[in-house]
Amino acid sequence: MATVRPFRAWRYNRxxxxxxxxxxxxxxxxxxxxxxxxxxxxxxxxxxxxxxAGSPFSxxxxxxxxxxxxxxxxxxxxxxxxxxxxxPAIYVYEQEYEDxxxxxxxxxxxxxxxxxxxYEERVVLPHEEIRSAVRTxxxxxxxxxxxxxxxxxxxxxDPDGAAEQIFAAQTVGGAGFExxxxxxxxxxxxxxxxxQRIEAFAEVLSDKQLVIADGHHRYCxxxxxxxxxxxxxxxxxxxxxxxxxxxxxxxDPDALTILPSHRMMRSLPHPGYGYLKDPGAGIFEVSxxxxxxxxxxxxxxxxxxxxxMHQLSNQEHVFGLYTGxxxxxxxxxxxxxxxxxxxxxxRSPAWRQLDLxxxxxxxxxxxxxxxxxxxxxxxxxxxxxxxxEAIAKVxxxxxxxxxxxxxxxxxxxxxxxxxxxxxxxKGTHFYPKPLAGVAIYDLRA
Numbered sequence: 001m002a003t004v005r006p007f008r009a010w011r012y013n014r015x016x017x018x019x020x021x022x023x024x025x026x027x028x029x030x031x032x033x034x035x036x037x038x039x040x041x042x043x044x045x046x047x048x049x050x051x052x053a054g055s056p057f058s059x060x061x062x063x064x065x066x067x068x069x070x071x072x073x074x075x076x077x078x079x080x081x082x083x084x085x086x087x088p089a090i091y092v093y094e095q096e097y098e099d100x101x102x103x104x105x106x107x108x109x110x111x112x113x114x115x116x117x118x119y120e121e122r123v124v125l126p127h128e129e130i131r132s133a134v135r136t137x138x139x140x141x142x143x144x145x146x147x148x149x150x151x152x153x154x155x156x157x158d159p160d161g162a163a164e165q166i167f168a169a170q171t172v173g174g175a176g177f178e179x180x181x182x183x184x185x186x187x188x189x190x191x192x193x194x195x196q197r198i199e200a201f202a203e204v205l206s207d208k209q210l211v212i213a214d215g216h217h218r219y220c221x222x223x224x225x226x227x228x229x230x231x232x233x234x235x236x237x238x239x240x241x242x243x244x245x246x247x248x249x250x251x252d253p254d255a256l257t258i259l260p261s262h263r264m265m266r267s268l269p270h271p272g273y274g275y276l277k278d279p280g281a282g283i284f285e286v287s288x289x290x291x292x293x294x295x296x297x298x299x300x301x302x303x304x305x306x307x308x309m310h311q312l313s314n315q316e317h318v319f320g321l322y323t324g325x326x327x328x329x330x331x332x333x334x335x336x337x338x339x340x341x342x343x344x345x346x347r348s349p350a351w352r353q354l355d356l357x358x359x360x361x362x363x364x365x366x367x368x369x370x371x372x373x374x375x376x377x378x379x380x381x382x383x384x385x386x387x388x389e390a391i392a393k394v395x396x397x398x399x400x401x402x403x404x405x406x407x408x409x410x411x412x413x414x415x416x417x418x419x420x421x422x423x424x425x426k427g428t429h430f431y432p433k434p435l436a437g438v439a440i441y442d443l444r445a
Contacts, residue, residue, distance in 0.1 A: 001123055001205070001206055001207050001208050001209060002114060002115070002123055002124075002156070002205045002206065002208050002209070002210050003114065003115035003202075003205075003206070004090075004112040004113065004114050004115075004201065004202050004205045004246075004248070005088070005112065005113050005115075005198075005202065005243070006088035006089050006090050006112060006113070006193070006198050007088055007089070007112070007113040007240075007243075007245065007441060007442075008084050008085045008086070008087065008088050008089070008442070009084070009085050009089065009091065009111075009191075009245075009439035009440055009441065010077070010082045010083070010084045010085075010147070010439075010440040010442060011082065011083065011084075011085065011176075011438070011439060011440070012045075012081065012082060012177075012437065013080050013081060013082060013083045014177075016080055016081055017043075017045065017081065019043075020177045020178075020179050021042075021179040021180065021181075022042040022043040022046065023042070023043045023045050023046050023047060023437065024046075024047060024177075024179060024181075024187075024435040024436070024437050024438065025039040025046060025047050025048050025051070025435065025436055025437070026181070026433045026435060026436065027051070027150045027214075027215075027433055027434075027436050028048075028051040028052050028150070028436065029134070029217070030433055031048065031051075031052065036048055036052060045076060045081050047149060047435075047436050047437030049069070049072050050069050050072055050073055050145070050149050050437070051069075051141075051149050051150065051436050051437075052065070053065035053066065053068045053069035053072075053141070065141075066140050066141055066143070066144035066145075067144060069141060069144060069145055070144040070145050073145045073147060082440065084442070085191060087191075087193040088193070088198075089191035089192055089193045089198075090110055090111065090112050090191075090192045090197070090198050090201055091110070091111035091112075091176070091189055091190070091191050091192070091438070091439045092108060092109075092110055092111075092167050092170050092172050092189065092190050092191075092192055093108070093109050093110065093111055093172075093187070093188070093189045093247060093434060093438070094106065094107070094108050094109075094172040094186075094187070094188040094189070095107050095109075095185055095186065095187055095188075095432055095434070096185070096186040096188075097183075097184070097185040097186070097257075097432055098184075099257045100303070100306075101307065101310055102254065102257070105254075105255055105257065106255075107249070107252075107255040107256070108164060108167070108172070108249075109153075109247045109248055109249035109250075109434070110163065110167070110201065110247070110248045110249075111151055111189075111245060111246070111247050111248070111438075111439050112201070112245070112246060112248060113240070113243040113244070113245055113246075113441065114152075114154070114210065114243060114244055114245075114246045114248070115242060115243050116222055116223055116226050116242055116243060116244055118223065122209065123209060123210065124154070124209075124210045124211075124212065124219065125209055125210065125211045125212065125417040125418065125420070126211075126212050126216050126219075126417065126422065127211060127212065127213075127413050127416050127417040127422060127423055127427070127428065128216055128422050128423050128425070128427055128428065129216075129422045129425075130216045130217050130220055131217070134217040135217045135220045135221050135224070136221075137217075138217050138218050138220075138221035139221040139224050139225060141221075142221055142222070142225045142443065143225065143228075146442070146443045146444050147440055147441060147442055147443055147444075148218070148222070148244065148245050148440065148441040148443065149436050149437060149440055150215075150218070150434070150435075150436035150437070151215065151245050151246055151247040151434060151439070151441075152212060152214070152215035152218050152219045152222075152244055152245070152246045152247070153212070153213045153214040153215050153246070153247045153249065153430060153433075153434060154210040154211060154212050154213060154215075154246045154247065154248055154249070155210070155211045155212075155213050155248075155249055155250070155251040155256075155410070155413070155414065156205065156208040156209070156210050156211070156248055156249070156250060156251060157208065157209075157250075157251050157414070158204070158208075158250040158251070158252075161250070162204045163201060163204050163205075163248075163250060164250070166197050166200045166201050166204070167192065167197065167201075170190060170192060171190065172188040172189065172190045174190055175190050175191060176188065176189035176190040176191060176438075177189055177438070179435075181432070181435070183432065185432040187434070187435055187438075189438050189439070205248065209418075210246070210248070211251070211413065211414055211417040211418075212417075213249070213413070213428070213430045214428075214430050214433065218244070219244060222241075222244040225241055225443070226241050226242055229241045230242075240441070240442060240443050240444065241443050243441075244441070245439065245441035247434050251410055251414055252410075253409065253410040253411065256410050256430070257430070257431045257432070258407040258408060258409075258410065258413070258428050258429060258430055258431070259385040259407055259429040259430075259431045260385055260387075260404070260405050260406060260407040260429075261356075261383045261384070261385060261405070261407075261426040261427065261428075261429055262383065262384050262385070262386070262387055262390040262402060262403065262404050262405055263359070263381055263382075263383065263390075263402070263403040263405065264381070264382045264383070264384065264390050264393050264394075264398075264399040264401075264402050264403075265374075265380055265381055265382075265399060265400055265401045265402075265403075266380050266381075266382065266398070266399055266400065267374070267380060267400050268368075268370075268374070268400045268401060269370070269374055271368065271369040271370070272368045272369065272370055272374065272400075272401075275367050275368045275369070276323055276401075279321055279329060279331055279367075280331065281367050282339065283333055283337075283339045283340060283362065283367070284319075284331035284332060284333045284339075285331070285332045285333070286329050286330070286331055287329070287330050287332075288327050288328070288329050288330075289301070289304075289305050289308075289320075289327070289328045289329075289330060290326060290327055290328075291326040291327065291328060291391070292326075293326065298388075299388060302387050302388055302391065305320055305328055305330075305387075305404070306387055306404070308330075309330070309404065309406050310406060312332060313355075313406045313409075315334060315335060316332045316333065316334055316335065317332065317333045317334075317335060317340075317355050317358045318330060318331065318332045318355070318406065319331045319332075319355070319359060319363070319403050319404065319405055320387075320402075320403065320404030320405075321401070321402075321403060321404075322390070322391050322394055322401070322402040322403075322404065323394060323400070323401055323402075324394050324395060328391075328404070331363075333358075335353060340358065340362060341362075343357075343358075343361045343362055343366070344357060344361050347421055348416070348419035348420075348421040349419075350412070350415035350416045350418070350419045350421060351416055351419065351421040351423070353412065353415075354408060354412060354416070354423065354424070354427070355405055355406055355408070356405065356408070356423065356424045356427055357424065359403060359405060360375070360424055363403070382399070383426045385429055385431075387404050390402040390404060391404075407428070407429070408423070408427060408428060413428060
């Protein structure tokens with residue numbers, strides 16, 4: 001199963017970079033143009049200059065990003081902005097934040113180098129599909145810089161807390177860093193170089209499967225990089241490009257947050273509007289929840305609806321349907337209800353239990369009769385983790401219909417990955433993201 005080892009990370013030189021909050025940022029794939037401008041303005045050495053290579057949002061030729069990033073990376077090492085740790089380490093990474101439903105969470109995970117395995121080997125498992133263009137982008141960045149600037153986020157089963165026990169006495173911060181991000185999440189990290197603890201951690205992981213929570217494109221890029229490098233250096237013994245740096249997190253539902261991806265539909269054809277006259281259609285029970293018009297009361301009412309949906313989620317498929325007029329209609333059906341029928345027989349039982357599977361196959365395709373453009377993500381279906389935003393888009397006419405959904409449970413993700421049956425697009429949004437630039441993995445031999 002999983003093979004993990006310590007590595008000598010390149011990290012910001014604390015003697016040069018006094019304010020770590022000015023140089024760290026979220027991973028490349030959650031940064032839009034406004035955020036890029038904000039992070040880039042905080043420091044000329046912000047990690048976005050490496051992960052996004054200058055401004056990919058500018059009219060510069062796209063391919064100039066990769067040599068630009070390589071130049072920054074080389075110069076910053078030469079100037080002592082980054083220094084490499086003297087001893088191989090496992091890096092304990094801690095995040096502290098507030099979860100809307102679960103309250104205060106303090107979660108620990110562990111950064112290590114993990115041996116790459118093709119998915120067919122069933123050691124590292126995906127839970128969603130990738131887009132080839134994004135994988136190609138990350139591979140080009142790896143080839144140019146010969147480094148990975150952020151970690152693949154992966155889950156492993158550890159019901160007895162064996163990993164936590166190994167590092168329980170480890171103080172996090174100090175020799176690493178402690179910063180608060182723009183959303184108030186506290187991030188802390190510290191290296192652990194003790195060989196006994198490192199060996200014990202590797203032993204705990206040695207019989208585990210790993211499920212990728214976030215970073216599928218980075219993992220697939222690392223596989224491609226390995227395959228390209230191996231013929232060029234056939235005599236390399238256990239080379240660094242045979243591994244990928246991962247943030248390894250116990251799959252504890254109480255310490256993991258998955259945000260929902262509410263669906264907003266820009267427009268509906270006539271059959272879709274016809275469905276709104278009878279959204280239950282003999283399959284779902286329908287009940288209404290009124291929204292007050294005042295902003296504060298409205299916000300509180302939306303939170304109450306989300307809380308109710310969460311409370312129903314273990315026994316029911318539940319969706320919030322909003323078409324305007326300050327009324328959210330809750331659609332509920334018992335899990336495994338005969339009224340759902342034997343939909344998607346080609347998919348696994350784990351996949352058919354997903355709320356998103358029921359939403360897309362039963363409601364959007366069967367009841368609304370939508371196919372083609374009207375049922376396609378990013379064309380007619382948009383996503384947000386904010387229920388208030390999703391509702392507001394209908395109120396201001398930017399969407400015809402909003403579906404509020406519960407996020408998948410951690411066990412849903414693990415089961416779908418175990419079944420080898422990828423989730424629908426935008427099925428998960430793990431929160432909070434680990435910061436990029438905290439422990440850079442060197443791919444050079």
